[in-house]
Amino acid sequence: MHIFHVRYRNTQGTLMRILSAVARRGIELPYVQAEPADNAHKVTLLMEVNAKQVGQLCRDWRAIVDVTEVRPGAPIKELWEQAHLGVAIPPESVAAESARSATA
Amino acid sequence: MRKGAQIVLDCLRAEGVDLAFGYPGGAIMPLYDALEGSGIRHVLMRHEQGAVFAAEGYARATGKVGVAIATSGPGATNLVTGIADAKMDSVPLVCITGQVRSPLIGSDAFQETDVFGLTLGLTKWNRLIKSIDELAPAIAEGFHWARSGRPGPVLIDIPGDILRASVEFGGPVEFTPPRPAEHVGPQSTFAATLIALLQQAKKPVALVGAGVKLSGAVDELQQLLDLLNIPAFATIHGLGAIHQSSPFYLGMVGMHGTRAANMALDETDLLLVFGARLDDRVTGEPSRFAQHAKIVHFEIDPGQLDRVRPCELAVVGNLAETVPAFFQEAERAQLPDFSAWRAVAGGPERDEPRKPGLAHPTKMFLQELFARMPENGSGTIITDVGQHQMWSAQSYRTSSPRGFITSGGLGAMGFALPAAVGVQLAKPDTAVLCVSGDGGFQMNIQELASVHRLGLPIKMVIIDNKFLGMVRQWQELFFSRNYAETDLSDNPDFVEIGKAYKISSSLITEEEFLDPSKSATVARRLDRFFRSDRPELLVFQCHPEANVYPMVPAGASLAEMVFEKE
Numbered sequence: 001m002h003i004f005h006v007r008y009r010n011t012q013g014t015l016m017r018i019l020s021a022v023a024r025r026g027i028e029l030p031y032v033q034a035e036p037a038d039n040a041h042k043v044t045l046l047m048e049v050n051a052k053q054v055g056q057l058c059r060d061w062r063a064i065v066d067v068t069e070v071r072p073g074a075p076i077k078e079l080w081e082q083a084h085l086g087v088a089i090p091p092e093s094v095a096a097e098s099a100r101s102a103t104a
Numbered sequence: 105m106r107k108g109a110q111i112v113l114d115c116l117r118a119e120g121v122d123l124a125f126g127y128p129g130g131a132i133m134p135l136y137d138a139l140e141g142s143g144i145r146h147v148l149m150r151h152e153q154g155a156v157f158a159a160e161g162y163a164r165a166t167g168k169v170g171v172a173i174a175t176s177g178p179g180a181t182n183l184v185t186g187i188a189d190a191k192m193d194s195v196p197l198v199c200i201t202g203q204v205r206s207p208l209i210g211s212d213a214f215q216e217t218d219v220f221g222l223t224l225g226l227t228k229w230n231r232l233i234k235s236i237d238e239l240a241p242a243i244a245e246g247f248h249w250a251r252s253g254r255p256g257p258v259l260i261d262i263p264g265d266i267l268r269a270s271v272e273f274g275g276p277v278e279f280t281p282p283r284p285a286e287h288v289g290p291q292s293t294f295a296a297t298l299i300a301l302l303q304q305a306k307k308p309v310a311l312v313g314a315g316v317k318l319s320g321a322v323d324e325l326q327q328l329l330d331l332l333n334i335p336a337f338a339t340i341h342g343l344g345a346i347h348q349s350s351p352f353y354l355g356m357v358g359m360h361g362t363r364a365a366n367m368a369l370d371e372t373d374l375l376l377v378f379g380a381r382l383d384d385r386v387t388g389e390p391s392r393f394a395q396h397a398k399i400v401h402f403e404i405d406p407g408q409l410d411r412v413r414p415c416e417l418a419v420v421g422n423l424a425e426t427v428p429a430f431f432q433e434a435e436r437a438q439l440p441d442f443s444a445w446r447a448v449a450g451g452p453e454r455d456e457p458r459k460p461g462l463a464h465p466t467k468m469f470l471q472e473l474f475a476r477m478p479e480n481g482s483g484t485i486i487t488d489v490g491q492h493q494m495w496s497a498q499s500y501r502t503s504s505p506r507g508f509i510t511s512g513g514l515g516a517m518g519f520a521l522p523a524a525v526g527v528q529l530a531k532p533d534t535a536v537l538c539v540s541g542d543g544g545f546q547m548n549i550q551e552l553a554s555v556h557r558l559g560l561p562i563k564m565v566i567i568d569n570k571f572l573g574m575v576r577q578w579q580e581l582f583f584s585r586n587y588a589e590t591d592l593s594d595n596p597d598f599v600e601i602g603k604a605y606k607i608s609s610s611l612i613t614e615e616e617f618l619d620p621s622k623s624a625t626v627a628r629r630l631d632r633f634f635r636s637d638r639p640e641l642l643v644f645q646c647h648p649e650a651n652v653y654p655m656v657p658a659g660a661s662l663a664e665m666v667f668e669k670e
Binding site: 009012013016017020024055059060062063065066 | 220221224225228229230231232249282405406407408409410
């Protein structure tokens with residue numbers, strides 16, 4: 001499972017475009033949460049994807065006119081392992097940094 | 105006070121629009137009521153799909169934004185194929201659709217569809233207008249997104265009550281795009297990196313796509329290619345971007361590309377991609393595409409990078425800036441001499457086997473037509489989709505960036521005839537040749553009425569093999585000749601249909617064309633066809649089972665081309 005955090009300007013249809021990028025690939029979305037964040041909005045998506053799909057989705061999202069930031073999160077499995085080792089689950093910004101370097 | 109409809113037209117004029125293609129209906133009637141005196145010429149087509157393809161033709165021929173107008177419900181849904189076509193081929197397009205009155209939205213009212221939702225996945229941006237105050241900002245924003253970056257389609261859906269409402273209008277506004285969250289552009293060291301890659305390469309090649317034309321960087325790229333002196337080839341949308349006389353030009357690449365181009369692409373160790381998106385028609389089997397090559401991708405849309413595999417170097421930006429920037433550095437650098445590789449890549453041993461084959465007469469006929477287009481490259485050839493499209497692309501020999509127009513990414517049959525209307529209106533003083541198959545021509549045949557009414561001197565050719573030809577070819581090669589539902593042998597008499605639309609129409613058979621005793625007569629007929637200042641329709645009846653070769657079968661690599669058998 002992967003977590004993605006997408007920040008966007010909440011204009012007409014932008015959230016739907018973000019979700020459609022997933023739906024068009026037939027990927028199931030077991031968890032989605034959209035909420036205001038600072039001066040914009042943020043949607044968190046959880047889904048089972050492979051490495052190629054991670055790249056495709058991030059590129060598709062970044063191409064959406066009102067998307068301002070895309071952060072792939074660390075795979076859930078790693079988060080669980082860190083938790084079992086007694087390490088605190090890193091906040092979004094740290095997880096995104098480690099994921100970005102892993103997927104670069 | 106200005107009505108919403110008037111505001112729409114004022115804003116379109118402010119965006120430089122003087123021509124729009126459309127078809128009226130209930131919800132959009134207020135806009136049509138306001139047309140007179142607006143300064144915008146409306147071109148009535150005979151189907152909304154014809155209108156959007158015509159708008160596309162206009163945009164593809166000029167680089168300006170094409171505008172299509174339709175009513176709600178079925179009018180709007182009839183635009184969808186054209187919108188998808190514009191998205192795939194990066195065509196700047198603004199569609200204005202009427203919508204039912206605001207209180208009725210969501211009630212499944214008469215001629216109501218959720219066109220906003222329907223086009224979310226096909227547009228760069230779209231908007232359902234909720235108040236008259238939104239009109240001017242939305243139109244300004246829509247035009248911005250249609251034109252900027254990688255061009256594409258937008259849609260603005262306007263309820264009828266807003267078109268009828270009135271407001272004190274201060275005039276069209278400008279749209280200020282939000283600052284991008286992160287700067288997207290090439291690294292400052294990209295030129296040095298690319299020079300180093302070229303210095304290490306033994307078999308570099310260049311692939312040129314539509315992006316070169318869209319960015320207006322044709323001359324700059326030619327200058328760079330002249331300097332690099334490496335084998336170069338074009339996608340179907342890149343045709344005309346490289347001078348045909350360039351000694352390094354190997355033709356079109358991909359599924360029906362030239363043998364030389366496909367072999368060079370298969371063997372290369374450094375692939376420079378300029379404004380092409382490496383789609384599957386170009387790559388063949390992606391897992392076996394240019395397996396030995398590092399990829400350097402010049403591209404304005406970051407979403408198109410790393411599609412096949414991660415590129416060695418991404419040069420993100422407008423080619424009009426990145427290509428000259430690289431040229432400046434490359435000019436000063438010590439680059440290897442690739443003449444020997446270029447000679448091998450374009451050598452006679454890489455030509456296709458020269459067998460006449462069944463397709464030979466049709467290709468000869470197309471070459472006869474193309475030879476009669478203006479020598480200065482000012483004419484435009486538009487094709488529909490299918491075998492004739494590939495034969496036309498293979499026969500195209502003009503160095504004209506916007507001289508070859510076709511539906512590439514979507515492959516939408518029925519594109520050519522209405523698109524030709526848009527092209528001819530965009531370029532009234534140039535020759536426009538519209539080549540269709542008998543299947544595709546019938547998909548928007550009603551636009552013969554538009555051609556007649558407008559008196560457009562389009563030269564329309566139907567390559568009539570009485571089959572859905574390309575599908576038949578695949579059935580022959582991959583489905584044991586099971587010609588399921590591709591038989592069009594009961595086609596109507598296209599000459600009589602042309603005459604019914606009051607268009608001068610005639611027929612040439614393949615037998616006549618090949619008969620040496622009739623060659624002078626046929627030549628005179630073709631000359632008259634092109635010299636006419638009226639619309640003309642010419643039907644070429646050809647062998648039903650001619651195939652397009654070379655061909656890279658689905659799942660094969662570019663090196664596994666198939667040629668015509670004896």
